Amino acid sequence: MAEEFFLAACSPRRGGNSDFAASLLQQALPGRSTLRRVADCGVRPCISCGFCGENPGRCALDGPEDGAAALFDEMLRARFCIVVSPVYFYHIPAQAKAWVDRAQRFWACAERPGKGGTLSAVLFGARPRGEKLFEGAERTLRYMALTLGMQWRAPLCLYGLDGPSALAGSAQSRERIREYARAFAGEKR
Numbered sequence: 159m160a161e162e163f164f165l166a167a168c169s170p171r172r173g174g175n176s177d178f179a180a181s182l183l184q185q186a187l188p189g190r191s192t193l194r195r196v197a198d199c200g201v202r203p204c205i206s207c208g209f210c211g212e213n214p215g216r217c218a219l220d221g222p223e224d225g226a227a228a229l230f231d232e233m234l235r236a237r238f239c240i241v242v243s244p245v246y247f248y249h250i251p252a253q254a255k256a257w258v259d260r261a262q263r264f265w266a267c268a269e270r271p272g273k274g275g276t277l278s279a280v281l282f283g284a285r286p287r288g289e290k291l292f293e294g295a296e297r298t299l300r301y302m303a304l305t306l307g308m309q310w311r312a313p314l315c316l317y318g319l320d321g322p323s324a325l326a327g328s329a330q331s332r333e334r335i336r337e338y339a340r341a342f343a344g345e346k347r
Contacts, residue, residue, distance in 0.1 A: 162189030163342070164236035166229065168243035168254035170197040174322035175282050179243045179335050183280070186339035192232050196254050199225025201339040209262040215271070217263045226260040234271050234306065236340055241279040244319075248294040250281075258298055261305045270307020277303040278342075279313035280335060282322035287304055291317070314338045 165183055169176035177195070202219045209218035220227045233239050243250045250258070264271060279299050283291045294298050294314045303310040316331050318324075325331055 162231045162237050163187050163191035164239045165191060165193045166233070166239070166241045166254070166257075167193065167195045168197070168241060168250055169195075170251050170253050171322060172332070174244070175200045175319050175325040176242045176244055178283070178325050179217060181282050182335045183240060183242065183339050184330060186336045186343075188343045192236065194229060194232065196229065196257050197251075199229055199257075201226045201229065201253065201260060204259040204262055211266045214266040214268070215263055215346075217260060226257055228256060230261070230264075230271075230306075234275065237275055239275060239277045240342075241277070241307070243279065243281055243295065245281055245283045245295050248291065250295045250298065255298070258302050261302050265305050270305070272303075272306035272308035275306070275308040276311050277306070278311035279306045280338065281313050281315050282319045282325070283315070283317050284324075286318040288317070291315070 165180045167176045167180040180193050200223055202224050205219070209217050210216060217226065243254055249255065277299065279296070281292050281295055285291055288293050292313065296313055300310045314334060316334065319328065319331060
């Protein structure tokens with residue numbers, strides 16, 4: 159049976175804000191869900207070898223030690239996918255960006271595999287404000303959705319969460335995450 163929700167926790171640090179937010183989402187979302195930590199999946203970065211151009215939908219780096227294909231498989235089986243990530247230097251962490259770059263395999267396909275699915279994100283920034291703080295991460299994830307043939311839904315962006323336990327100390331941010339989950343639950347019907 160396909161999962162209703164796929165959650166990708168993208169921080170390289172275990173037990174921080176991203177892991178906590180992903181667990182809050184998983185508890186608040188109705189139905190079946192899968193939660194994966196991208197940094198634990200051993201995704202190697204794209205090497206621009208051109209293999210996917212000649213073999214659409216496939217990647218030369220796929221193998222037992224590399225988790226990109228498994229992440230995409232789980233993501234594309236779910237109806238709703240939520241990327242949960244800190245923002246480092248106006249972008250998602252390197253491990254998560256490597257996974258996004260590996261979506262290149264789908265760009266070469268005539269058909270997009272994510273028919274009917276929705277991709278969104280919960281993004282965290284340490285800065286308390288900044289109109290462009292989330293712009294780089296949001297654009298990259300929006301183009302990932304386009305490449306996969308998924309609908310993009312605007313992310314939840316949370317400011318001022320500096321440090322691994324900042325979310326645990328912010329009742330307001332935790333409630334915003336729960337509200338975000340409830341919005342998906344309403345969309346599910």
